Amino acid sequence: xxxxxxxxxxxxxxxxxxxxxxxxxxxxxxxxxxxxxxxxxxxxxxxxxxxxxxxxxxxxxxxxxxxxxxxxxxxxxxxxxxxxxxxxxxxxxxxxxxxxxxxxxxxxxxxxxxxxxxxxxxxxxxxxxxxxxxxxxxxxxxxxxxxxxxxxxxxxxxxxxxxxxxxxxxxxxxxxxxxxxxxxxxxxxxxxxxxxxxxxxxxxxxxxxxxxxxxxxxxxxxxxxxxxxxxxxxxxxxxxxxxxxxxxxxxxxxx
Amino acid sequence: xxxxxxxxxxxxxxxxxxxxxxxxxxxxxxxxxxxxxxxxxxxxxxxxxxxxxxxxxxxxxxxxxxxxxxxxxxxxxxxxxxxxxxxxxxxxxxxxxxxxxxxxxxxxxxxxxxxxxxxxxxxxxxxxxxxxxxxxxxxxxxxxxxxxxxxxxxxxxxxxxxxxxxxxxxxxxxxxxxxxxxxxxxxxxxxxxxxxxxxxxxxxxxxxxxxxxxxxxxxxxxxxxxxxxxxxxxxxxxxxxxxxxxxxxxxxxxxxxxxxxxxxxxxxxxxxxxxxxxxxxxxxxxxxxxxxxxxxxxxxxxxxxxxxxxxxxxxxxxxxxxxxxxxxxxxxxxxxxxxxxxxxxxxxxxxxxxxxxxxxxxxxxxxxxxxxxxxxxxxxxxxxxxxxxxxxxxxxxxxxxxxxxxxxxxxxxxxxxxxxxxxxxxxxxxxxxxxxxxxxxxxxxxxxxxxxxxxxxxxxxxxxxxxxxxxxxxxxxxxxxxxxxxxxxxxxxxxxxxxxxxxxxxxxxxxxxxxxxxxxxxxxxxxxxxxxxxxxxxxxxxxxxxxxxxxxxxxxxxxxxxxxxxxxxxxxxxxxxxxxxxxxxxxxxxxxxxxxxxxxxxxxxxxxxxxxxxxxxxxxxxxxxxxxxxxxxxxxxxxxxxxxxxxxxxxxxxxxxxxxxxxxxxxx
Ligand SMILES: Nc1ncnc2c1ncn2[C@@H]1O[C@H](COP(=O)(O)OP(=O)(O)O)[C@@H](O)[C@H]1O
Ligand SMILES: [Mg+2]
Numbered sequence: 001x002x003x004x005x006x007x008x009x010x011x012x013x014x015x016x017x018x019x020x021x022x023x024x025x026x027x028x029x030x031x032x033x034x035x036x037x038x039x040x041x042x043x044x045x046x047x048x049x050x051x052x053x054x055x056x057x058x059x060x061x062x063x064x065x066x067x068x069x070x071x072x073x074x075x076x077x078x079x080x081x082x083x084x085x086x087x088x089x090x091x092x093x094x095x096x097x098x099x100x101x102x103x104x105x106x107x108x109x110x111x112x113x114x115x116x117x118x119x120x121x122x123x124x125x126x127x128x129x130x131x132x133x134x135x136x137x138x139x140x141x142x143x144x145x146x147x148x149x150x151x152x153x154x155x156x157x158x159x160x161x162x163x164x165x166x167x168x169x170x171x172x173x174x175x176x177x178x179x180x181x182x183x184x185x186x187x188x189x190x191x192x193x194x195x196x197x198x199x200x201x202x203x204x205x206x207x208x209x210x211x212x213x214x215x216x217x218x219x220x221x222x223x224x225x226x227x228x229x230x231x232x233x234x235x236x237x238x239x240x241x242x243x244x245x246x247x248x249x250x251x252x253x254x255x
Numbered sequence: 256x257x258x259x260x261x262x263x264x265x266x267x268x269x270x271x272x273x274x275x276x277x278x279x280x281x282x283x284x285x286x287x288x289x290x291x292x293x294x295x296x297x298x299x300x301x302x303x304x305x306x307x308x309x310x311x312x313x314x315x316x317x318x319x320x321x322x323x324x325x326x327x328x329x330x331x332x333x334x335x336x337x338x339x340x341x342x343x344x345x346x347x348x349x350x351x352x353x354x355x356x357x358x359x360x361x362x363x364x365x366x367x368x369x370x371x372x373x374x375x376x377x378x379x380x381x382x383x384x385x386x387x388x389x390x391x392x393x394x395x396x397x398x399x400x401x402x403x404x405x406x407x408x409x410x411x412x413x414x415x416x417x418x419x420x421x422x423x424x425x426x427x428x429x430x431x432x433x434x435x436x437x438x439x440x441x442x443x444x445x446x447x448x449x450x451x452x453x454x455x456x457x458x459x460x461x462x463x464x465x466x467x468x469x470x471x472x473x474x475x476x477x478x479x480x481x482x483x484x485x486x487x488x489x490x491x492x493x494x495x496x497x498x499x500x501x502x503x504x505x506x507x508x509x510x511x512x513x514x515x516x517x518x519x520x521x522x523x524x525x526x527x528x529x530x531x532x533x534x535x536x537x538x539x540x541x542x543x544x545x546x547x548x549x550x551x552x553x554x555x556x557x558x559x560x561x562x563x564x565x566x567x568x569x570x571x572x573x574x575x576x577x578x579x580x581x582x583x584x585x586x587x588x589x590x591x592x593x594x595x596x597x598x599x600x601x602x603x604x605x606x607x608x609x610x611x612x613x614x615x616x617x618x619x620x621x622x623x624x625x626x627x628x629x630x631x632x633x634x635x636x637x638x639x640x641x642x643x644x645x646x647x648x649x650x651x652x653x654x655x656x657x658x659x660x661x662x663x664x665x666x667x668x669x670x671x672x673x674x675x676x677x678x679x680x681x682x683x684x685x686x687x688x689x690x691x692x693x694x695x696x697x698x699x700x701x702x703x704x705x706x707x708x709x710x711x712x713x714x715x716x717x718x719x720x721x722x723x724x725x726x727x728x729x730x731x732x733x734x735x736x737x738x739x740x741x742x743x744x745x746x747x748x749x750x751x752x753x754x755x756x757x758x759x760x761x762x763x764x765x766x767x768x769x770x771x772x773x774x775x776x777x778x779x780x781x782x783x784x785x786x787x788x789x790x791x792x793x794x795x796x797x798x799x800x801x802x803x804x805x806x807x808x809x810x811x812x813x814x815x816x817x818x819x820x821x822x823x824x825x826x827x828x829x830x831x832x833x834x835x836x837x838x839x840x841x842x843x844x845x846x847x848x849x850x851x852x853x854x855x856x857x858x859x860x861x862x863x864x865x866x867x868x869x870x871x872x873x874x875x876x877x878x879x880x881x882x883x884x885x886x887x888x889x890x891x892x893x894x895x896x897x898x899x900x901x902x903x904x905x906x907x908x909x910x911x912x913x914x915x916x917x918x919x920x921x922x923x
Contacts, residue, residue: 058475061484063383084481084636088629092479098472102494111490112480116628117635123624130622161476168480169625 009034009202010055010090010172015069017050017059024050026226028069032172032219037194037203039217039234041210043254047226048206049095052174055204056090057083073172088116091165092174096181097157099149099164105132106145108160112168127167134200135163136193155186159193166201173197175205179212191216210250214238222246289819296821300732304745307729307795310788311748314755314763315573318566321766325559333563339526341553346560348567353528354443354536355568358518359511361447361532362454367504369451370458372653374500377459378466379474379488380647381654389654390463391913396661397456398909400849402876403898405517406883407664408449410671413440413521416448421533438533439523446522446538450514452660454507459657461506461583465499466492483643502582506754509575513568513756515540515852516880539568540758540852547762547856551769551776565762569755576754580747668899675896682708686862686882686893701889704897706864707873710779711848713865714858714874717783718847722790723840727829729791730798730836735824746799752792760788761853768857777859779868785853790843797839801832838912845908849901851876875901 008031017025024047032038040048053059054067057078071078078086099108109128118124128145132138137159141147149160158178165173175194179187194216197203207213213220214234221231222243230237230246241247248254325333329346336347377390417440428434469492477487493500515538523535524545537545543565550558675681684703733746764785768776775781805828813823829836859871860881866872875897883894 056479058478061475061478082633082636082640084483084639085633087479088481088632092475094472094476096470096472098470098476100473100477100491100494102497111477113628115481115486115639116625117631118624118628120624123622126622127625164476165479169629 008032009074010204011070011072011075012055013070013072015051015054015067015071017047017054017068018064018066019050019062020064024226025054028228030221030228030231032202032204034202035198036218037198037205037216039213039220040204040206040223041208041213041220041249042223042229043249044208046223048223049176051223052092052176052204052206055172055174056087056092058087058092088168089170090172090174091168091170093158093161093165093176093178095177097154097161099152099157099160101148101150103149104146105141105149105152105160108149109163109167112164116168131163131167134166134197135159136189136196137163153186155182155189158182158186158190162190162193162197170201172202172204175203177206177208180208187212210238210252222249224249289822293819293821296824297736300728300736301741303725303728304732304737304741306725307745307752307791308741308748310791311752314759315569317763317766318562318569318759321770322559322563322566324555325563328556329560329563333560334567337528339560341557344556346556348539348564350526350528351537351539351542351564352567354522355512355538355540355571357443357529357532357536358446358450358522358538359508361444362450362511363504363508365448365451366455366458366507369653369657370455370503370507371462371500372650373455373459373657374462374466374503375488376647376650376654378463379492380484380650391910392658392661393456393654394460394913395906395909396452396657397460398845398905399661399664400851400876400901400905401453401514401516402520402849402851402879403664403668403902404449404453404660405520406879406894406898407660407667408445408517408521409883411663411667412449413445416440416442416445425533433532436531436533439535441521441523441535442533443522443529443536444532446518446536447532449517449521450511453514453517454510455657457510458503458507461503462496462500465496465503465583468499469495483639485643485646486639498582498585502579505575505579505582509572509579509754512575513540513572513754513758515544515756515758516855516876519544520880520884539564540756543568543758543762544852544855547765551765562762562766565759569759572754572756572759573751576751579754580750584747664902668895668902671892672895672897672899675892676899678703681705681893681896685864686878687889701892704875704878704893704900706862707875707878707897708900710858710861710865710873711875713779713868713872714782714786714854715844715848717779717868718786718790719840719844721784721787722794722843726791726794726840726843727798727836729795730802731824731829733795733799734802735820735828749792749795749799753796756852757785757789757850758852758856761785761856764788764853765856775869777857777871779858779865779870779872782854782858782872782874783868785857786847786850789850789853790847793843793846794840797842798832798836801835801839802828804835805831834915838916841908841912845905849876849905851880855880 010032012028012030012032015025015028015030016023028051040051042048050059053062053065055071057067059065059067060083067079073086073089078090099105100111103111106128109131110124113124113127118127129138132141132145137156140156141152149157152160158181162173162175162178179190182190191212194203194205198218205213205216217234219232220234220237222229222237222241222245224245230241230243232242236242237246238250241250325346329336333346334348334352336345337349338345338347339350340346373393377386377393381389417438421438421440421442421444425434425438430436466488473491473495474487477491478484482490518538519541522538522541524537524541525535526537526542527534529536543561547558547561550561678701680701681703683705685706686704687700687702729745729749733742733749736742737745764781765776768781802824809827809831810823813827814820818827854874854877858874858877860877861871861873863873878897879894879901882890883898885891885894
């Protein structure tokens with residue numbers, strides 16, 4: 001479990017979260033290691049998405065959303081920083097592919113750059129190209145970056161969303177069940193991508209698919225009913241879990 | 256019917272529950288009967304749905320037929336001629352077309368920015384806590400009857416326009432060109448302002464619907480890129496919602512084009528092409544309202560020409576509404592619509608290796624320019640936050656401005672009408688003889704609007720008697736049977752019919768009655784029929800929507816128990832959707848209760864206690880229209896009393912239904 005002294009890229013201490021009066025996260029302590037993939041697993045409704053949304057302060061934007069506790073990014077508390085600055089450093093990709101439907105592929109990726117205030121065409125081009133490459137989409141779209149984003153397949157759209165998030169230049173990438181709406185081949189591509197991304201980014205992925213967690217994650221956190229039950233290396237969680245509850249979950253006894 | 260319990264038919268042989276149940280002849284007979292009933296019901300609803308189509312076509316055909324002589328006589332030059340001179344037999348539509356287009360254009364120019372500000376504020380920027388209250392308040396504006404807007408405008412807006420706004424504009428612009436002329440308050444500009452106030456709730460409500468049809472995730476994706484709330488709206492919401500917003504604007508335009516009573520009261524009623532914004536004018540609908548009743552007596556030439564004007568308005572509004580509905584339907588059916596691709600510079604040159612900067616994937620390394628941008632970011636974020644606050648502030652301002660007329664209308668109506676409605680005789684007596692202008696004195700008796708209250712109740716009763724059963728049956732057809740064949744067409748026509756100006760519905764009814772039953776062309780029957788046509792599409796729509804929200808599981812479990820289809824619909828589905836349907840009927844009745852234009856043409860107006868359905872009859876909104884302008888103190892008090900009464904009823908219905916409907920979904 002996490003030590004009292006924050007060690008991770010993101011360090012969470014005593015995190016509680018509510019929707020209105022209903023508390024959905026209880027006293028979460030978690031250190032998310034830098035340059036690694038951390039998976040969040042747990043049964044549906046246990047608060048995985050909420051936890052992820054706290055990490056880039058999106059939870060506060062939800063009607064009724066309230067947070068209490070501390071989250072530090074590189075040792076600095078994010079909840080006292082400007083939320084726009086936090087979100088530029090902590091990017092997020094959602095469950096359903098959600099490119100901006102009325103924008104082209106290029107403009108989708110350039111959107112974040114324009115928000116940063118980048119106006120020069122060569123810089124935008126470079127940023128878009130770089131992000132599309134990192135997201136493994138460049139070879140598939142080739143020159144046709146002016147095509148509508150909706151002309152892409154579901155898996156490509158999801159990678160476009162990853163490219164869009166990367167364009168801003170984040171340090172942490174949050175992914176909320178990014179493959180749950182995709183077919184197995186598209187899923188494999190994204191899993192490969194995650195392996196490459198962790199070279200440069202700290203990745204946190206919520207997944208429903210336990211096999212996926214074992215394939216992509218270095219560390220795994222198991223959530224149950226809004227509490228963090230266990231956090232350790234993926235191998236430990238899946239094969240030598242300390243908690244009975246974790247073991248039952250990863251062996252498929254419930255969930 | 257396959258009830259799970261053993262059959263209890265008397266006299267039949269006991270069937271042991273353990274054996275397989277063989278359908279007995281009696282059961283079979285009942286089954287066949289039920290099947291036949293079920294089919295009959297289906298056919299019945301289908302027939303009414305067809306009748307709705309026929310009604311729509313009938314409106315177009317009737318107005319075409321009645322204006323045919325005028326079309327032949329006046330030729331295509333009718334549209335371009337700028338004189339309307341029955342004495343010399345010259346009929347030109349241009350003054351009215353120009354008046355209609357100019358007032359509607361002014362209305363749109365003023366209403367669209369405000370309405371979009373309201374929509375964005377209520378759907379995107381406002382704190383969630385205040386959203387419902389604000390939305391409800393803005394929506395109340397849509398419930399206020401046209402005649403109330405007009406009467407309020409006469410009392411409050413016209414003096415304001417004449418006294419300060421119009422002179423102010425003339426002062427600023429040097430009173431040249433469109434701003435020239437004597438600014439007297441009763442002119443096309445004031446009519447445009449009233450129209451803006453009236454169409455604002457329509458545009459903002461439908462735009463809001465288009466905005467909220469965009470998924471939450473789109474906004475969150477934008478915010479995750481570091482967008483502020485406003486930037487997220489601009490980036491992720493406005494684009495996909497654009498076709499719905501354009502549809503909303505067109506819907507507002509359609510309403511402005513056909514709006515009658517409020518415009519009639521303030522437009523100045525001058526049959527000439529307006530020479531400036533401040534010259535009095537006439538719109539198609541205001542001219543029909545002013546002249547059709549007397550034209551009936553004045554002979555076929557003027558009558559035909561007036562109906563031809565109506566036909567022009569009908570075609571115009573139907574065209575606008577068809578386009579509007581097509582755009583809105585795309586949004587409602589969740590098609591990824593939106594504006595055409597935002598075309599910036601083409602990027603075909605962007606090919607591998609063409610750009611020297613940052614092409615290599617270097618782990619964690621940012622190119623120089625991005626590092627620079629990130630370094631500048633905190634400063635930039637402050638400015639962007641400032642933009643957000645500015646836009647939010649402007650949208651809040653728009654919302655406040657939108658609500659000002661509501662407050663002013665309530666204030667004025669309570670002030671002037673309050674003394675009237677607290678008198679018991681207001682509800683029981685007839686209007687007395689008119690007094691000379693001046694204050695109410697002992698010699699100048701105060702009466703009441705008892706006959707008109709009764710008239711409104713009778714008219715609404717008749718209208719409901721026709722529209723409620725027919726509307727519900729058609730709604731059932733659309734929701735239950737009509738998904739494949741006739742359904743979408745009827746559903747679309749229903750929507751378009753809600754956009755037909757009520758003055759044209761009145762014209763249609765008048766023309767039909769004059770043709771077939773001239774003796775009751777001005778009567779309670781004609782008025783009731785006109786109101787029923789007004790209510791019908793509203794009831795169809797709410798019934799259809801209410802039934803479609805009944806969960807499939809509810810139906811299927813009833814069907815699985817062996818209930819025939821029509822029983823499932825009538826008992827289970829209607830039962831589940833009952834509250835929503837009742838709400839829809841109430842709202843439709845509220846709309847009809849405040850309707851003036853259609854009644855003006857069909858009821859013949861009547862000051863005394865109703866004599867029966869075949870006689871002319873009075874109605875509350877007509878009191879306002881007719882007595883409000885009389886200049887007689889005691890009559891005007893009645894008009895204000897009627898205004899307050901009508902307003903109170905409308906607002907209570909609209910408010911209570913909203914609150915009820917809000918509670919319903921949260922039970923799930
Ligand atoms: N917008 C919301 N409003 C209210 N409750 C919510 C909302 N979103 C999620 N919840 C509730 O919060 C709990 C945690 O949800 P979530 O974090 O989405 O779980 P998970 O992602 O693990 O499935 C669930 O019980 C869910 O019902
Ligand atoms: Mg989730």
